[in-house]
Amino acid sequence: MDDRSLEASPDFIKLTLPPGEYHRYLGLSYSRTNHQASLYFSVYSHITFLEFMQQRRQRGLIHVSLSIFFQGAVWIMMLYMLFLYFQNNRDKVYLSYAAYLFFAMLYLGLKLESYLPLRSVFGDAQYLKLTLNEPLQFAMALSYNVFALHFLRIRKLKPWLYRLVFWVNVGYAVYGTLDFAYLYTTSDMATIQALFAPTRGVMLLMGLVLICVAGLTLKSPVVPYFIAGSLSFLIGNLLAIVSTVGYDFFPGLDLVGVSFTQIGIFVEILFFSLGIGKLIQISNREKEDINDAYIEQLLENEKLNQQINQELEQQVEARTNEVLRAHRELEESKASQIRSEYEKQLMESEMNSLRLQMNPHFIFNSLNSIRYFILKEDGDKAADYITSFAKLLRMILHHSKQKEIALEDELEALELYMMFEAERFSEKFNYEVIVEPDVDTRTIMVQPLIIQPFVENAIWHGLMHRKEAGRLIIKVSKLNSGEIRFIIEDNGVGRAKAAELKSKKHGGNKSYGLQITRSRLEAANRVNKGQAGFTVEDLYDSEGKPVGTRVILIVNIRQHESTYN
Known part of the structure; x- marks a missing residue:
């Protein structure tokens, strides 16, 4: 017996028996499972065993080759x-x-x-x-x-x-x-x-x-490959199950059940490999489409970039022209501003000149009043008058140095002037100043001596010609944040009667106060672009007889931010 054949076949046991002898062998098997083992014993001579092994190798050649190929x-x-x-x-x-x-x-x-x-x-x-x-x-x-x-x-x-x-x-x-x-x-x-x-x-x-x-x-598109591969695997398993019960699909090839499973898996691998190849093809096509789209987008971006650059150049050119135009306009605006500032300074100089003209006019009238008391040989009143005049004069001179003063100071000087004139005319008239509650006289700034000429005109041309005591009322109200209104109303003889009388006390001299004030208001309008001005109304009774005069004066103001001290 060939020992190498026995070593390659663990299912065989080598026995040496002398000729003519009889031996009994007992075979025992052990299984860890609860299944009964099926054992079949055969005795082969040396020559028969070699023939059996040769046939076994030949039958298993296809099976082994298929297994090696599969692996x-x-x-x-x-x-x-x-x-x-x-x-x-x-x-x-x-x-x-x-x-x-x-x-x-x-x-x-x-x-x-x-x-x-x-x-x-x-x-x-x-x-x-x-x-x-x-x-x-x-x-x-x-x-x-x-x-x-x-x-x-x-x-x-x-x-x-x-x-x-x-x-x-x-x-x-x-x-x-x-x-x-x-x-x-x-x-x-x-x-x-x-x-x-x-x-x-x-x-x-x-x-x-x-x-x-x-x-x-x-x-x-990979679904057909999946179905074909899965069916191949299922068919291979079904053939393997049928072959295990003894049915031989291919007589002479000695294929066992596991061979059909291998063939089924191998065919499945072919179909799945084709499907995976299809996936790779689809993925590559998608990548190519993405690359084409990317290249197309790059070209589109290049066109867009050129268009944007062209638009930017146009915008830069337009912006440059706009800047140059703005620069020219700025230069022109600066020149215009300089001219406006110069004109404003001229107008302010004119206003200052007009304001200064009020001082000698007022002083001249006051000196005439002092002269009047002296001629009447009323020394005490002349002395009191001179004292009041000195106080008023100091106030007037102080205000004349300023472009604007608080309305409170303007009204204080005005009341001092009216008291001054009332003493002069022996209390021939009484006066009253009414200020509306919404008028803050401490923070409203006005031109100095802007009301005094109208009050002076009411006294000298209206009230002094009355036989009885007269009345002078001054009302102050605010129109808006930039304008204030003064109403100067008297119950004198009226403008027509005053023109006829041409009071001897004035010696027929022409009053320049209203002319100067009108010029001051016009100059202020040019500087502040305001609507300052005044109107004069004659008052009549029910029978049509003149009973006085009303002056409505609109003045530009500036609201001071802090409380005036």
Whole structure:
């Protein structure tokens, strides 16, 4: 007997028997599972054993060659999928398919351990290989489902199916783990086999659901490849199941059940590889479209950039012209402002000159009054008059140095003047100044001696010609934030009668006070662009007789921000 043949066949035992002797051998078997072992014993002579081994090698040649080819194809495809995974931004479709191929190779490799390198890993640990049988199948199913989810983009297109497959995968993982732990610790193979049919039913149903949903609802160009690959795998498994019950589809080839599973997976790999190639083609086309769109956008951006530059040049030119025009306008405005300022200074000088003209006019009239008392030889009144006149004169001289004074000071000087004149005419008239409540005399600024000429005119040309005592009323009211109104009203003889009398006390001299005041108001209007002015009204009784005069004076004012001291 050839010892090398025996070493290569662990199912044989070498016996040496002398001729003519009779021996009885008892075979005992031990199984960790609760299944009864089926043992068949045969005795071969040396020559018969060699013939048997030769036939066995010949029958298994196709099977072994197919297994080696399958293992090589799976290894190459798995490594290629890992390469694509790292090359294509870690797309999980490649990683999940590589995992599926890895578990498929482990599952089929355990069944072919006599011919493959897995024998060096597991050796003769038949029980360990038995307990890994179910978990590896569920690992294949789980990785297949994950591959289908990414390959068909189900999460985006069919969210409900994605959630269903996710929980089915959770069930696969839990069942595979519990199956391994239970069988390894209890050796209860009967329970595992009892669960074989329902678990395979779930796997088959899940596969059919994916195939039907993909074929009926999804419009992806990779769907035909997925359906063809999945059907190839299912057909290979069905052929493997049928062949295990003794049906030989290809007599003479001695193909076993695992061979049909290998063929089914190999065909599946071909279709899935074509589908993945289609995905890569679609991805490349999308990248090309994106690149074309990017290039087109760059060209469009270039055109837009040129257009924007042209518009910017036009805008810069327009802006430059605008700046130059604004500069010219500014220069013209400065020149105009200088002219306006110069004219304003001229008008203010004119106003100042007119204001200064009021001082000698007022002093002249006051000296005439003092002269009047002296001629009457009324020394006491002349002395009192001179005292009042001195006080009033100091106030007038102080105010004449200022462009504006507070209305409070203006009214104070006016009342002193009216008291001065009332004494002069022996209380021939009484006077009253009425200021409205909304007029703040401390903060309103007016030109000095702006009211006095009208009061003087009312006294000298109206009230002094009355036989009875007269009345002079001055009302002050505010029109708006920039104007104030004075009403000077007397019950004198009226303008017509005064013109006839031409009072001898004035010696027929012409009054310049109103002319100067009119000029001052006109100059103020030019400076302040205001509406200052006055109107004179004659008053009559019910019979048409003159009973006095009313002057309405509108004056420009400025509101002082702080309280006047």
